[in-house]
Amino acid sequence: MGAPPDEVARTFVQAVAWGEHHLVWEMLSSEAQRVVMGIATSRGMPEPLAARLRDGTATQAELDQFRGDLVNGFRADLLGVDVDTLEYDVEDAGLEPGTARVVLVVPVPDPVLGSGLPAASLELRQESDDWRVERLVPRHAK
Amino acid sequence: MTADDEPDTPADNGASEPSESASPDTRREIRRYEAAVSAGAMGLGWANLEQAPNGAMVVVVHEVSPLGRLGQMWPVPALSTLAFAVVTRPALSAEQADVPWLISALAVAEGMDAAGEPPVHTAWPDLVVDAQDGTTRAAVRADVQLGPGKVRVAVATVRVDMSSDPDPARRERLLEAIGDQLDRRTAELAEGVAGPLAAYEKLCSTIGRNLKLRLIPRGEMRGHAAVVDPLGRLELRSATGMVERVSVNQVRAVEMLA
Numbered sequence: 001m002g003a004p005p006d007e008v009a010r011t012f013v014q015a016v017a018w019g020e021h022h023l024v025w026e027m028l029s030s031e032a033q034r035v036v037m038g039i040a041t042s043r044g045m046p047e048p049l050a051a052r053l054r055d056g057t058a059t060q061a062e063l064d065q066f067r068g069d070l071v072n073g074f075r076a077d078l079l080g081v082d083v084d085t086l087e088y089d090v091e092d093a094g095l096e097p098g099t100a101r102v103v104l105v106v107p108v109p110d111p112v113l114g115s116g117l118p119a120a121s122l123e124l125r126q127e128s129d130d131w132r133v134e135r136l137v138p139r140h141a142k
Numbered sequence: 143m144t145a146d147d148e149p150d151t152p153a154d155n156g157a158s159e160p161s162e163s164a165s166p167d168t169r170r171e172i173r174r175y176e177a178a179v180s181a182g183a184m185g186l187g188w189a190n191l192e193q194a195p196n197g198a199m200v201v202v203v204h205e206v207s208p209l210g211r212l213g214q215m216w217p218v219p220a221l222s223t224l225a226f227a228v229v230t231r232p233a234l235s236a237e238q239a240d241v242p243w244l245i246s247a248l249a250v251a252e253g254m255d256a257a258g259e260p261p262v263h264t265a266w267p268d269l270v271v272d273a274q275d276g277t278t279r280a281a282v283r284a285d286v287q288l289g290p291g292k293v294r295v296a297v298a299t300v301r302v303d304m305s306s307d308p309d310p311a312r313r314e315r316l317l318e319a320i321g322d323q324l325d326r327r328t329a330e331l332a333e334g335v336a337g338p339l340a341a342y343e344k345l346c347s348t349i350g351r352n353l354k355l356r357l358i359p360r361g362e363m364r365g366h367a368a369v370v371d372p373l374g375r376l377e378l379r380s381a382t383g384m385v386e387r388v389s390v391n392q393v394r395a396v397e398m399l400a
Contacts, residue, residue, distance in 0.1 A: 019363070
């Protein structure tokens with residue numbers, strides 16, 4: 001059994017912050033990888049390049065460019081969030097089996113405002129005993 | 143170098159009347175002001191309105207507005223600061239407009255070393271810091287103006303913290319040593335940026351460190367500072383090999399991490 005969802009979420013967020021683009025890609029679920037490729041082609045990525053990325057025949061430069069852009073997309077979703085202070089709250093109530101949601105919470109010291117403010121959430125799915133990232137939902141998204 | 147003349151009346155531009163001199167060794171043209179808005183402003187004015195030659199130097203005893211990179215105020219009082227600007231006309235393309243920042247910092251570090259000061263390092267992009275404790279010893283600012291496809295003029299403003307010993311003879315030693323290094327490094331740029339930038343990297347305490355960069359207008363970037371590229375940008379590399387290049391004007395603050 002792999003790491004628990006909150007640890008997976010923490011590793012993923014740190015990988016995004018530190019630009020560990022291959023790790024970020026490998027932590028995505030297979031469905032998330034498929035969706036990312038679909039978005040890339042819908043936004044103008046040439047189909048031959050998409051095919052090379054899917055087949056594993058892309059050059060290192062192409063791979064770095066694609067996965068680097070992916071990381072920068074996640075960074076944009078986390079813009080303004082101090083990832084060093086985040087807390088990771090796992091929610092599993094009401095979710096289908098094999099899925100989990102981790103809320104990224106910015107701690108707030110003022111008790112009137114509560115214990116923290118949600119900055120984003122990560123939806124995870126279990127694949128081969130490991131938790132993988134399905135999607136990152138920023139605070140402003142519905 | 144000759145001693146300053148005491149100005150009697152301020153000039154129209156808000157600065158005191160300059161005294162002009164030439165360095166006996168380098169024949170450098172020098173203008174000295176008791177007070178001015180800033181050394182950089184006087185240097186830019188000289189460069190733009192009077193075609194100041196390469197190496198022309200402006201020394202200001204009391205800067206009214208000692209602003210560095212991003213308009214940050216130099217915190218050391220004027221009487222404990224050596225403030226001057228040097229007009230340079232480096233052989234650089236427009237894409238290399240960040241390079242004067244690094245050349246200026248390199249010249250300050252090398253000049254301080256040549257003048258017998260305690261060891262210093264550069265800290266990308268604009269600081270010169272104590273090699274032992276990392277405290278700021280000097281800061282630079284490069285005002286770069288472009289011509290068609292190339293750098294037309296770069297005015298390097300230098301502020302050195304003299305609070306440990308404001309001795310006038312030490313000021314003159316530093317002024318000459320830093321000016322000489324800046325002349326030498328600027329001349330080397332005609333042969334390419336590789337040599338000066340390699341020297342910069344060697345002296346740079348930022349290289350080899352894990353960094354958190356706060357960017358303009360928002361956001362941050364993290365990574366391992368690997369090298370400075372030929373355009374003067376800092377290359378950050380991640381553990382998985384992602385490379386990001388950051389130019390001077392993208393950075394709000396640099397934080398070194400353990």
